[in-house]
Structures are given as C-alpha cells and as structure tokens.
C-alpha cells in the first residue's frame with residue numbers, strides 16, 4: 001500500500017490525535033528528501049534570505065551517512081520545516097529535518113511554492129526557518145557562532161553541546177541507538193566546522209551575540225557526551241558545572257536553563273541546582289529493565305538501571321518534580337533483536353515507566369527514534385518502529401499526563417497543535433493548548 005493511503009488510514013484510525021501529529025510522527029520516523037530547487041531562496045516570494053541550515057546540533061539525526069548525501073542536502077538542508085495548509089488545512093507544525101533520500105516524503109517547488117509531497121502528491125505547504133541573525137557572526141578566531149550555539153525549535157532553544165564525544169565508547173558501551181561519536185567523526189571528515197570541546201569562553205562569546213540580537217530564544221540546553229573518567233582534569237560534574245556557573249553569572253535567569261547529563265547522585269544534583277539550573281534532564285532512554293541493560297550497556301555497567309531510576313526520583317527532592325524531565329527514545333522498545341514485537345506490549349511497558357514517574361509529579365518526555373545508519377539498532381532496524389507504535393504512544397502519553405493531573409513540561413515553548421515548536425517528537429503537539 002502506498003504511504004499516502006496508509007497515512008490517511010492512520011489519521012482516520014486515531015481521531016483523537018490531530019492529523020498534524022500523525023504526519024509529523026511519520027515524517028520523523030521516515031525522514032524527508034529535498035529537491036535542490038527547494039533549497040534555494042525563491043525571489044518574489046518574500047523569501048530572499050537564505051534559510052537556517054541543519055546544524056547537526058548533537059547527533060546526525062539522518063537515516064543515511066554523510067557520504068550518501070548530495071551537496072545540496074549535506075550543506076543546505078534546513079534545520080526544520082514548518083508544515084501548513086494543504087488539503088487538510090494543517091495548522092503550523094514544526095518538524096525536525098531527518099534526511100533520507102529514499103523517503104516517500106519530498107519537499108519540492110510546485111508553481112513557485114514549497115510543498116511537502118507524499119508519493120508525488122501534494123500534502124502541505126512548507127516554510128523554511130529564517131536564518132537567525134547570530135548565524136552570520138564569527139568568533140574572534142573565525143569559527144562560526146552558529147556552530148558554537150545553534151538554535152532549534154524555530155529559534156526557541158539554544159542548543160549547547162559542549163562535548164561532542166561520549167566516553168562510552170564502542171559497541172560494548174555506547175547506547176545502541178546513539179551516533180554521537182560516529183557523527184563527530186563524519187562531520188570532521190566532511191569538513192564541517194565542529195568543535196569537540198567548546199570552552200566556556202566560546203559559549204559566553206556566542207551567547208553575547210545572541211543576547212545582542214534580541215531573537216526568539218527563551219531557553220538553552222547544556223549537554224554533551226558522558227564523562228566516565230576525566231576530561232581536561234575534571235570530573236563530569238566539574239566539567240558541566242563550569243558552563244552553568246559561567247552562563248548564570250553573566251546572564252542570570254535570562255534563558256530557562258536546562259541541563260542534560262547522566263543521572264547524578266543527589267549531592268551532585270544539589271550543586272547543579274545551586275549553580276542556577278532550572279531544569280534537569282537525566283535521560284533514562286528506555287524503561288524496560290532488560291532492554292535498558294542491552295540498549296544502554298555503558299550506563300548499565302557504570303551506574304545501573306535501578307540506580308539510574310532512583311537518582312531521577314531523588315533529583316525531584318532537590319528540584320521540584322516538574323523540573324525533572326527525563327527523556328526516553330520512543331520506538332527503541334520495538335527494535336530488533338531485543339525489543340518487543342507487539343505494539344501494545346511495547347506501549348504498555350513504556351506506560352509503566354510513565355506511571356512510575358508521573359505519580360511522583362515527574363514528567364518524562366520523548367524524542368522519536370531516528371534509526372541512524374551507524375548505530376547497531378539503526379543497522380538492524382533501518383525502518384525504525386511502526387507508525388502505529390508512535391501514535392499509540394502519543395495517545396497514552398497525553399492520557400497518562402491528564403490522569404496524573406500534569407500539564408505540559410516547561411522549557412519547551414507552548415503546547416498545542418498549531419503552537420508547539422518542539423521539533424523532534426509530536427508530544428507537545430498533542431497536549432492541550434494553555435490559552
């Protein structure tokens with residue numbers, strides 16, 4: 001059956017989900033391809049400025065290797081696209097760009113306008129993100145500010161990956177869905193400016209430019225790979241703390257500060273909070289105990305699955321529970337050779353984790369798994385998880401939040417279809433709008 005027919009069947013079968021979320025979920029799991037003319041400015045359309053290019057802000061988030069991309073896709077693909085209009089009258093929906101030359105979804109120029117097509121038929125109009133003003137600047141040493149401090153989510157979030165490598169190294173330690181180390185090597189080989197360890201002064205200089213532009217950024221994420229030994233003589237805590245302290249000293253509270261690291265012992269979490277962090281993301285990736293051990297072997301060996309979950313709960317005694325927002329990777333529950341075969345069983349397992357945390361006021365959130373080709377799970381599951389899994393999860397997530405009386409997590413912009421900007425999963429698109 002053709003993709004379009006399947007897509008419309010899913011829209012019909014899930015009437016409580018907005019069609020926008022169904023399309024976004026499928027786009028994120030299957031990727032998109034661009035016609036070259038869709039990536040050049042279109043004079044006469046009020047679109048004479050170049051758009052914001054994909055920054056590779058932490059992972060590749062592509063379904064093919066860099067070497068399999070043509071020049072246009074490699075350098076000119078946008079960070080995100082916004083869907084709107086079309087025969088379904090879509091409300092604006094921001095979707096992260098995951099490149100896949102084989103995708104049935106294609107962005108093309110038709111009669112002077114950009115369209116998302118599926119199986120060659122028009123589905124919705126497409127807008128590309130405007131170039132943020134700070135993307136034109138360079139640091140004193142010539143490096144682009146965009147590489148040091150890219151923005152995503154239509155400009156809402158400054159994404160600070162200060163360490164582009166993870167010390168969980170190789171197949172026996174790296175999380176089986178994560179291509180951070182592969183991506184770093186590929187970007188360097190491709191000749192992209194890509195700083196392995198960004199210095200606090202680099203970050204401050206980049207933030208100075210952003211602060212001076214009065215752009216739409218409301219939050220920053222500080223993150224990077226795990227540090228299991230030392231980096232520059234510092235422990236993981238010391239390394240990441242230096243950035244929080246530097247940023248919050250110069251710009252106290254200017255942006256919502258979010259830190260994504262491993263799950264730390266509670267004494268370390270206290271220091272993180274005292275330094276000015278507002279939101280803590282100790283990502284647990286997957287709930288199932290056995291799958292955690294198989295898919296996150298490094299985390300399982302160094303910290304342990306039960307201890308990881310315990311630390312998340314402990315963190316909520318330091319931060320208020322709503323400011324502890326651990327991520328999981330939606331779809332890996334169904335990844336061969338370890339995962340579940342049955343959608344409902346996979347969703348039930350994930351729901352058990354949601355109930356565990358949400359009963360304590362902690363709000364997990366999720367990204368849609370991108371089966372990157374350099375990862376063990378991407379190699380054995382090039383098509384990712386079924387669309388039905390992603391849609392059932394959206395329903396269960398929305399309903400579990402409601403049952404526990406929780407509202408949309410902070411630091412993600414507005415919830416609601418037509419308003420959400422969170423681009424790597426449709427979870428914010430399906431939550432009720434706040435106004």
Ligand code: SF4
Nearest residue numbers: 166174175178225226
């Ligand atoms: S801890 Fe796992 S998910 Fe995080 S960067 Fe390292 S390998 Fe990737």
